[in-house]
Amino acid sequence: MGRFLPDRRQLLKSASAGFGYLAMSALLANQVRSEQVTPSSPPGHLAPRKPHFSAKAKRVIFLFMQGAISQMDTWEYKPELQARDGQSGPGGGKLMASRYKFAQHGETGTWVSELHPHLAKHVDKFCWLRGLHTDTPAHPQAVIQLHTGAAIASLTRPSMGSWLLYGLGTENQDLPGYITINPPPNFGGSVNYGSAFLPAHYQGTRINDAGYLPNLEAQTPITLQRRQLDLIQSMNKDLASRPHAPSAIDGVISSYELAFRMQSKVPELLDISKEPEHVQKAYGIKDGPAGSFARQCLMARRLSEAGVRFVEICHPGWDQHNNLHRGLTNNCQAVDQPAAALLADLESRGLLEDTLVLFGSEFGRLPSAQGPDGRDHNITGYPMWLAGAGVKPGFTLGATDDVGQFAVEGKMHTNDLHATLLALMGLDHESLTYEYGGREFRLTDVAGQVAREIFA
Incomplete structure (x- = not known):
């Protein structure tokens, strides 16, 4: 049997994001369900x-x-x-x-x-x-x-x-x-x-x-944050594309993207001093x-x-x-x-x-x-x-x-x-x-x- 050599993406998943994947799998294990959406x-x-x-x-x-x-x-x-x-x-x-x-x-x-x-x-x-x-x-x-x-x-x-x-x-x-x-x-x-x-x-x-709203202001430059999020989201989407993947992973993807967009919108919206x-x-x-x-x-x-x-x-x-x-x-x-x-x-x-x-x-x-x-x-x-x-x-x-x-x-x-x-x-x-x-x-x-x- 030949030795398995992971590619770069698999190595990133198992090393830098492995614990996150394990935690996410545990969290989503109980959330497998079919969401009803109006046709x-x-x-x-x-x-x-x-x-x-x-x-x-x-x-x-x-x-x-x-x-x-x-x-x-x-x-x-x-x-x-x-x-x-x-x-x-x-x-x-x-x-x-x-x-x-x-x-x-x-x-x-x-x-x-x-x-x-x-x-x-x-x-x-x-x-x-x-x-x-x-x-x-x-x-x-x-x-x-x-x-x-x-x-x-x-x-x-x-x-x-x-x-x-x-x-x-x-x-x-x-x-x-x-x-x-x-x-x-x-x-x-x-x-x-x-x-x-x-x-x-x-x-x-x-x-x-x-x-x-806690953690709304970015601690890193927006361009770097976008690159980090793209990496995480590519992993999330890869998981979502697998057979029998938890449907809730789509919600995680949506939530991350919404949080990213909120950074530029919410602070101004909640600033009532501008009224x-x-x-x-x-x-x-x-x-x-x-x-x-x-x-x-x-x-x-x-x-x-x-x-x-x-x-x-x-x-x-x-x-x-x-x-x-x-x-x-x-x-x-x-x-x-x-x-x-x-x-x-x-x-x-x-x-x-x-x-x-x-x-x-x-x-x-x-x-x-x-x-x-x-x-x-x-x-x-x-x-x-x-x-x-x-x-x-x-x-x-x-x-x-x-x-x-x-x-x-x-x-x-x-x-x-x-x-x-x-x-x-x-x-x-x-x-x-x-x-x-x-x-x-x-x-x-x-x-x-x-x-x-x-x-x-």
Whole structure:
């Protein structure tokens, strides 16, 4: 038997990149699957794809208020709750009236508390979902379910942003199609923007509220970096061409190329200091933690305008079991002006016509008191609002009872919310599936009803 003499490429693979190949093989061994792509889709995993049916919404901005807003102190005016302050509530405990003044706003006469003077000016744009309910009154499970549809948090599922990217691709090939700004590190962490068993190029890209993305600036000259990447990619493509090669290797190739292109695009896009002074003033831009959400809102507009399919921004700290009134006042001051400015900015640029904005928490809070100054979790009835593309402005679906504890009309489970959001983007939640582990998965699992009543 003759002695085997490796050629130059084989020697490079086994010596300089051998360990990487071994690691990649281990990582991809469990990811062999067939990715379903719409037949009419153009080549490329992240290329724009045709929706299942025509839709006005092309992109989503999700304003996530992590911790659960007290709805009866912000969006849900309940005269009965005010009248029964201190009496026994339907689920036990003593009812606690809101200390905040409510007033009617807009042509719709929508009741809004004094905590949201800026957003109150936009109520005629809002499409209310007031009969929401979910399964688990614990933050980790509820946050994960809101983001992935999984009622059992240990069963990791792709996030809704990943499903949207999988179904529709992205409008800008030089940017990630899914970006999450300031996501909470706990309550599931990266699970909430991960792609799970979907290929890795559908996962969210995390940045902080200052627009920082790790390892974005090249440490080597761009020409040398391109040569290094070409070498790595030639190996990746060689692996991809082999029989029975893991399909996920194509995602690795795409991700590397996207990261290379992002170096020249993302830093300028996230630099909000280039915005005119009047725009920064409208959002309330300031340094430090107090300006976090304002910066996120402005970045969200810039990213959406540039073609990012799904942007999520987050304001944490709404879990007021105690210190309710100080905490709620501070939180609302932080989000009210920037969120209102985002809506106005999108509208003035013509972007609200094809951008869907969602505002809400993982669940709500009870009408009864918890201690001297707090409210506990409520999963049986709470609101969210939508604005923009595809929804009826000034419309309300659903309602809670007289004190705001239970959904009694237009009940809408988290699965129904997901089915409706996908439909507003032109996707049939029952058809948007992915085969993994011998079965087909979808964001809504085996449930979900589309609330077509809210469609414009």
